[in-house]
Amino acid sequence: xxxxxxxxAPKTWSSVLLALGIGGIGGWLAYSISFPLPWMIGSMVFTTxxxxxxxxIAMASSLRTAMMTVLGVMLGSGFTPEILSALGAxxxxxxxxxxxxxxxxxxxxxxxxxxCGYDKASAYFSATPGGLSEMVxxxxxxxxxxRVISLVHATxxxxxxxxxxxxxxxxxxLEPGQTGGVGPxxxxxxxxxxxxxxxxxxxxxxxxxxxxxxxxxxxGPMVLSSIVHxxxxxxxxxxxxxxxMAQVAIGAAIGARFYGTSAMMxxxxxxxxxxxxLLLVMITLALASFLVFMTPISLAPLVLAYAxxxxxxxxxxxxxxxxxxxxxxxxxxxxxxxxxxCAGPIYRLIEHRLGKREQSATRKxxxx
Numbered sequence: 597x598x599x600x601x602x603x604x605a606p607k608t609w610s611s612v613l614l615a616l617g618i619g620g621i622g623g624w625l626a627y628s629i630s631f632p633l634p635w636m637i638g639s640m641v642f643t644t645x646x647x648x649x650x651x652x653i654a655m656a657s658s659l660r661t662a663m664m665t666v667l668g669v670m671l672g673s674g675f676t677p678e679i680l681s682a683l684g685a686x687x688x689x690x691x692x693x694x695x696x697x698x699x700x701x702x703x704x705x706x707x708x709x710x711x712c713g714y715d716k717a718s719a720y721f722s723a724t725p726g727g728l729s730e731m732v733x734x735x736x737x738x739x740x741x742x743r744v745i746s747l748v749h750a751t752x753x754x755x756x757x758x759x760x761x762x763x764x765x766x767x768x769x770l771e772p773g774q775t776g777g778v779g780p781x782x783x784x785x786x787x788x789x790x791x792x793x794x795x796x797x798x799x800x801x802x803x804x805x806x807x808x809x810x811x812x813x814x815x816g817p818m819v820l821s822s823i824v825h826x827x828x829x830x831x832x833x834x835x836x837x838x839x840x841m842a843q844v845a846i847g848a849a850i851g852a853r854f855y856g857t858s859a860m861m862x863x864x865x866x867x868x869x870x871x872x873x874l875l876l877v878m879i880t881l882a883l884a885s886f887l888v889f890m891t892p893i894s895l896a897p898l899v900l901a902y903a904x905x906x907x908x909x910x911x912x913x914x915x916x917x918x919x920x921x922x923x924x925x926x927x928x929x930x931x932x933x934x935x936x937x938c939a940g941p942i943y944r945l946i947e948h949r950l951g952k953r954e955q956s957a958t959r960k961x962x963x964x
Contacts, residue, residue, distance in 0.1 A: 608654075614652065614653050616845065621642060622642025623635035623642075623843065636844070637757060637761070639846075639851070640758075640848070640850045641847075642851070643851025644754065647851055655845065655848055660846065661801070663841070663845040663846060665801050665814075666842040667842050668801075669793050669833075669834055670821075671921060674921040674922045675821075675825050675922050692883060693927060697726075697931060697934055699879050700723070701720070704875065717739045725935070726931050726932045726936075734940050738947075747862065751865060751870070752873050755870060757910075759877075760900070760905065761917065764917050785834075793830070797817045800817035800818070800819060804819070814907050815907075815929055846909070881899065883898075883902055884902055900917070901928070907928040
């Protein structure tokens, strides 16, 4: 498999506005027919189709970052003082996150390499259950195909974000109205609270980026917001309209990743990624079912905590479904941090050992 750099539409304001316009229409239509998590899913589906049809859409990284900070602040607002008493109950499930990563990556690697025929680097970095941007970068550095890795991860997120809300909708008593807007109205957020939330977003992002923390636009603002809320300085959360706009932008950013790819390549990658996603979901359900008997946490939040979607996306789904967003976000932060920190060194170790094994086999074959 040869390495090719992923393409994207030129990031002009016209291409960004087009993506937001298409995403906004998709979100509004999904909202009008009571889709689960409508603004993000509707935006994501419409922009994905538009990108595959060749529409010149793109998402400005600065705008996406700003919208991610909004979600980070919103997630932090879910860390109430009562959360502190629940941390002990989370220790068991947090301890198994590393096992989940190992199982998922091993199964995914075997699937992509032996079933789909990917080269070793592409298979490995496609198999890791998280860290899309980092895995694309690392995969390219180790000789993998960045476009395939990017498409696999983007498709995984797309499938999980679409499937999880509908799965809960069909299999639980969730009412459609529960999946609409998240957050208070503009008038419910006072000036002082608004300034405090904005400060959490700005300081949290730049602080996390300076410390090179993974997923800085979400994690940094979330940490500061959680501290502010745990201290009881405010109970305010970002306005519902702003959160909906953030969901549209994030959905459009996911959809825009599919620009410049042929329909056949996308279809083939979606089929491959769907198989891997099914494996991940099976592992998620198995671990979540096991933890139900080992911890006081119920099945729904455990499934969301282990589901291999993005941090922001899965946390939004948790809020929309009325699950414990703080628990879900904490598990995903741990998962992403472990993957980003460990994926490269582990691959180097595996590559080194495989190289030694191949050299040993070659020497045995050439020895008379």
